[in-house]
Amino acid sequence: MTIRPDRIVLAALALATLSLASCSTSAPRTKTEASPMFSAMRQTEHRGSDDLLSAGLGLTGLRAMTPPAFADGEHPTPSELRRRALWSNWRGIADLAPGGGYGELYGSTASVPGREYSAFATVPGASQPHRVLVQVPDGFDTGKRCLVVTASSGSRGIYGAIAVAGAWGLPKGCAVAYTDKGAGTDYFDLDSGQGVRADGTLGARGEGLAFEKLTSASSGVAFKHAHSGDNPEADWGRHVKQAAQFALQSLDSAFPQSAPFTFDNTRVIAVGISNGGGAVLRAAELDGDWLDAVVAGEPNIYSEGEGSRPLYDFTTEAALLMPCALLHMQNLPQPPLTAQAAPLWTQRCAALKSTGLIEGGDTAAQAKSAYDALKAHGWTDEALRAGALSVGFDLWRAVAVTYASSYGRYGFGAMPCGNRFTALGADFSPRDTTATERAAWWSDASGIPPGAGVNILEEHPTSPLTTLQCLRGLWTGDDANAQRVRKGIAETRAALPRKGLPVVVIHGSDDGLVPPAFTSAPYVKQAQAAGRDVRYWQVRNAQHFDAFLGLPDYGSRYLPLLPYVYAALDRVSATLDGTSALPADAVIATTPRAGKPLEAANLAMPR
Structure with missing residues (x-):
C-alpha cells in the first residue's frame, strides 16, 4: 500500500471544480448546495496482494479462524490494521462457512484492484466527525458512472458494509462510498490519553484523532456512538449523503480528465443492512433527487407508521422480559444452550415476579406471564425464538447502555443508570487497557462494548435487574433523564422517502x-x-x-x-x-x- 500526498492537493482542486460546476447553467438533478468540508484526506493504492475487497485474503483467508497477525502487536501498520478490519467486518456480516453458499451460489470475494480515498466529515451542528471512505476500482467506467453509497451496519467501523455494498458494487466496476455514520471504532482511552488517527493507528491528543472527547473523567474508555454528544442516529441520512458527496469529489481526483462527477451525471444507489438499512432510508427522505434507488435490508427504522416502535423501546423490553419468557418456549436454537441458560433465566423470572413486573406462583407461570406480555406488545414467536441469540450474547443490555447515552447526549462521566466503559480484570474490577488491546481496537471492535477488551461497568453489578429497570425507565418514566432520552429518540423518527424514488x-x-x-x-x-x-x-x-x-x-x-x-x-x-x-x-x-x-x-x- 502506498500513500500519495499529491492526491490530497488534487482532491482540494477537485472540490473547487465541483463547486464551480454546481453553478453552471445546465439543469442539475438536485438544487445547488454547499459541498461539505473534509479533513484528514488520504489516498492509498491497493493492488496485487492487497486488493480493495479483501486486502488479498480472498475467501480462504476470510474463512480463517484467527485474524491476520500484526508483526508488532503494539504498533501495527496501517496496512495491517486495514487487512484485519476487513477480515473482522466480513466475518461479522456474512456467512462464509463452507456449505453456506457464499462465493459459490451468491456473493463475491474477487480480487478487485484500485484506490481508496478517506477523510473525516462533519454534519452541520455536530461536534465530532464521522468517517467517509471511497473505493474506486481500476475497472471503473467513466462512460457509465456508477456509485454505490452505504453505511455501516450496527455501530461498526468504516468497513462495516464491505460485505454488503463492496461485494456487490466493486466487482461490477462501481465506486463504493462508505460512512461509519458517527459511530465506529475510534475509541479513546482516558488512562493513556490515546485515540485513533485517520490511518487507524494510535495517537495522542492533538494528533489528528478521529474522536477526542474532553471529559473530567480520567479513567475508562470513551467512544463516539455513546459519548460524542451528537446523537448521531438523528443525522444518519446526512452522513450517507456526505459520503456520496465525498465520492464525487474523489472521482474528480481519480479521473480529472473526466471531471466533474456530479449527481446529475453519476448513478447513485444506496444500500445498507440493519442500522445501515435505516441510514439509507433516512437518506431517501432528504431534499433533492440526488439518489436513483435505495435497497434497505433488515432496517432499523422508526417511523410514523402504525405499530412502529423505536429500537430503544423494544430493546429494553426484551432485556427485561425475554430471558424469562424463553422458558415458556420449546425448540429454541442453540446456542445459548438451554440447559446452561435455564437456571439464570429462572432467576430472572423470580426477580421480575418480586418487583411486580410479571405474575405467577411458579417458574412456568412466571415464564408464561413474561411471554404473554411480549406477545401483547407485538412480538411474534419467530422473533422471540431467534431473539434467544441476543439474550445469550447479552446484546440487549449492550445496545441499551450505549443507545441511552447517545440519545440523551451524555458525556463519559454522566451516563445514565451509573454505567461506564472500561477494561476489567479477572475479578471484574476496572483495570488499565494494554497497549496491545488499544492497538487493535480500530480493526477488531464492533463499535459497541463489550468486546475487544472493553466492558460495561455497572453501578449495581450484583443486581442486573436494577440496571435494566433503570434503562427501561428512560423510555417509560417521566423524570428529567427519561425526557432527555425520549427527546433524542424522537429526533430519529423517519419521514417518507422522496416521491418517485425506487x-x-x-x-x-x-x-x-x-x-x-x-x-x-x-x-x-x-x-x-x-x-x-x-x-x-x-x-x-x-x-x-x-x-x-x-x-x-x-x-x-x-x-x-x-x-x-x-x-x-x-x-x-x-x-x-x-x-x-x-x-x-x-x-x-x-x-x-x-x-x-x-x-x-x-x-x-x-x-
Whole structure:
C-alpha cells in the first residue's frame, strides 16, 4: 500500500471544480448546495496482494479462524490494521462457512484492484466527525458512472458494509462510498490519553484523532456512538449523503480528465443492512433527487407508521422480559444452550415476579406471564425464538447502555443508570487497557462494548435487574433523564422517502433483533399508503445475523439475507437501465437447508 500526498492537493482542486460546476447553467438533478468540508484526506493504492475487497485474503483467508497477525502487536501498520478490519467486518456480516453458499451460489470475494480515498466529515451542528471512505476500482467506467453509497451496519467501523455494498458494487466496476455514520471504532482511552488517527493507528491528543472527547473523567474508555454528544442516529441520512458527496469529489481526483462527477451525471444507489438499512432510508427522505434507488435490508427504522416502535423501546423490553419468557418456549436454537441458560433465566423470572413486573406462583407461570406480555406488545414467536441469540450474547443490555447515552447526549462521566466503559480484570474490577488491546481496537471492535477488551461497568453489578429497570425507565418514566432520552429518540423518527424514488425493503420474518413488525412493516405500509414507490420482500426463515449461520443449528434453521439484498440491487440496477421492472412485493417461501449445503432451491428467489 502506498500513500500519495499529491492526491490530497488534487482532491482540494477537485472540490473547487465541483463547486464551480454546481453553478453552471445546465439543469442539475438536485438544487445547488454547499459541498461539505473534509479533513484528514488520504489516498492509498491497493493492488496485487492487497486488493480493495479483501486486502488479498480472498475467501480462504476470510474463512480463517484467527485474524491476520500484526508483526508488532503494539504498533501495527496501517496496512495491517486495514487487512484485519476487513477480515473482522466480513466475518461479522456474512456467512462464509463452507456449505453456506457464499462465493459459490451468491456473493463475491474477487480480487478487485484500485484506490481508496478517506477523510473525516462533519454534519452541520455536530461536534465530532464521522468517517467517509471511497473505493474506486481500476475497472471503473467513466462512460457509465456508477456509485454505490452505504453505511455501516450496527455501530461498526468504516468497513462495516464491505460485505454488503463492496461485494456487490466493486466487482461490477462501481465506486463504493462508505460512512461509519458517527459511530465506529475510534475509541479513546482516558488512562493513556490515546485515540485513533485517520490511518487507524494510535495517537495522542492533538494528533489528528478521529474522536477526542474532553471529559473530567480520567479513567475508562470513551467512544463516539455513546459519548460524542451528537446523537448521531438523528443525522444518519446526512452522513450517507456526505459520503456520496465525498465520492464525487474523489472521482474528480481519480479521473480529472473526466471531471466533474456530479449527481446529475453519476448513478447513485444506496444500500445498507440493519442500522445501515435505516441510514439509507433516512437518506431517501432528504431534499433533492440526488439518489436513483435505495435497497434497505433488515432496517432499523422508526417511523410514523402504525405499530412502529423505536429500537430503544423494544430493546429494553426484551432485556427485561425475554430471558424469562424463553422458558415458556420449546425448540429454541442453540446456542445459548438451554440447559446452561435455564437456571439464570429462572432467576430472572423470580426477580421480575418480586418487583411486580410479571405474575405467577411458579417458574412456568412466571415464564408464561413474561411471554404473554411480549406477545401483547407485538412480538411474534419467530422473533422471540431467534431473539434467544441476543439474550445469550447479552446484546440487549449492550445496545441499551450505549443507545441511552447517545440519545440523551451524555458525556463519559454522566451516563445514565451509573454505567461506564472500561477494561476489567479477572475479578471484574476496572483495570488499565494494554497497549496491545488499544492497538487493535480500530480493526477488531464492533463499535459497541463489550468486546475487544472493553466492558460495561455497572453501578449495581450484583443486581442486573436494577440496571435494566433503570434503562427501561428512560423510555417509560417521566423524570428529567427519561425526557432527555425520549427527546433524542424522537429526533430519529423517519419521514417518507422522496416521491418517485425506487425503494426496495428486504426483511427476514424471523428477525429477533430488529423485528419487522416494529420497523419495516409499519414503514412500508405508511410509505405505500402515501403513494411512494416502495417494494417489500419478506423472507421466511431468515433472522438478523448471517454471520451466525456457521453455527450448525442456526445454519440448519435459517437462510442468509444477503442473497436477497444482492438480488434486489440487481433488479433496481436493471430497472434504472430500462431492461426490467421493479420487483413486486413478495413473501418469499424459503426452505431451510437442514444441515445440507445451500442450494438455489432453498432461497426461492423471486422471479
